[in-house]
Amino acid sequence: MTALSFDIPLTDRVPATRLRLTTRGRRVLAVLAAVPAATVLAGAIIGGGSALAGREEGAPAGTFATVTVDPGDSLWSIAEEVAPAADPRDVVAAISSLNALNGVGLQAGQRLAIPAEYAPAG
Known part of the structure; x- marks a missing residue:
């Protein structure tokens, strides 16, 4: 039996391409990156208000x-x-x-x- 040989010339090989993103893909990635940051920021804003609200307005009378x-x-x-x-x-x-x-x-x-x-x- 003879071994089959598949010699593909270098010019016919498919070149390795890097990842290409469309405009839509870039927008999706930007939104996916921004959502956690926006969530953390919203939590900080909401949590920061409770710290101010929890502060004592003054000492109790008579102290x-x-x-x-x-x-x-x-x-x-x-x-x-x-x-x-x-x-x-x-x-x-x-x-x-x-x-x-x-x-x-x-x-x-x-x-x-x-x-x-x-x-x-x-």
Whole structure:
């Protein structure tokens, strides 16, 4: 028996082509890539709103006293005045947190809430 030989000349071989996408195919791929990103973004937007809604509007009534800032007062001097036995750093942190202060600059006449644990008795 003779072996069959299929010699195909190099010029008759089908060249390997790379993947070609039509305009429609590109659009489908773009949509498929965008859907997960849009889902994550929508979840972040919806979830971010609940964080704001869950934030306390303020301290419950009766949990703080107020003091009025005099000219030349600082958070440190107020902390030493209202709680002389406590560490002023802790008192300053508590006052800053309760009043949502970003810095240490105060205005004369400004009213500050003092946490009840540091509020002067009276």
